[in-house]
Amino acid sequence: MLHNPEDYPDPEEFKPERFIKDGKLDPNVRDPLTLAFGFGRRICPGRHLSSGSLFMMVASVLHTLDIHPVTGNNGEKFDPSSEVITGLISAPERVPCTLTARSTNAERLIQQSSPC
Incomplete structure (x- = not known):
């Protein structure tokens, strides 16, 4: 149901921008949460968790890290892969980026929360 081209044009394409219009969430696009966790008597009891x-x-992640696109030697930016990993969750295969701690405090938070 979440691949219905009437609700989501080009449903096989990774296009998060399909939910945004003029910098805000587009209310005309169906919220995938209305279907993703089921509905009626069989709705997922863990959906809120x-x-x-x-x-x-x-x-x-947004609080502690700066996320920047990877750039090549000539300064060109690399776009996310158009290949998509499918399964329980769909995502782009590659998203070349660098992650840096926003501050020494943020770095300490990251290190304290790391299981390693």
Whole structure:
């Protein structure tokens, strides 16, 4: 259902921008969460835990790290791979980027939370 071309044009393409219009979430695009966790009597009981965990993970990365695109010797930027890994979660195969700690405090937070 999340690959319906009427709801999501080019459903096999990784296009996160399809949900944004004029810098804001486009209310005319169906929210994938209405289908992703099921519905009715068979809705996933862990959907709120999953959404909250994902939010916290993304917020932690954005709080502690600067994310920059990788540039070549001539200064050209490398675009994310158009190849997509499919399965339980779809994602681009490669997203060339560099991650750097935003500060010494952020670096300390990263090191303290690391399982290694």
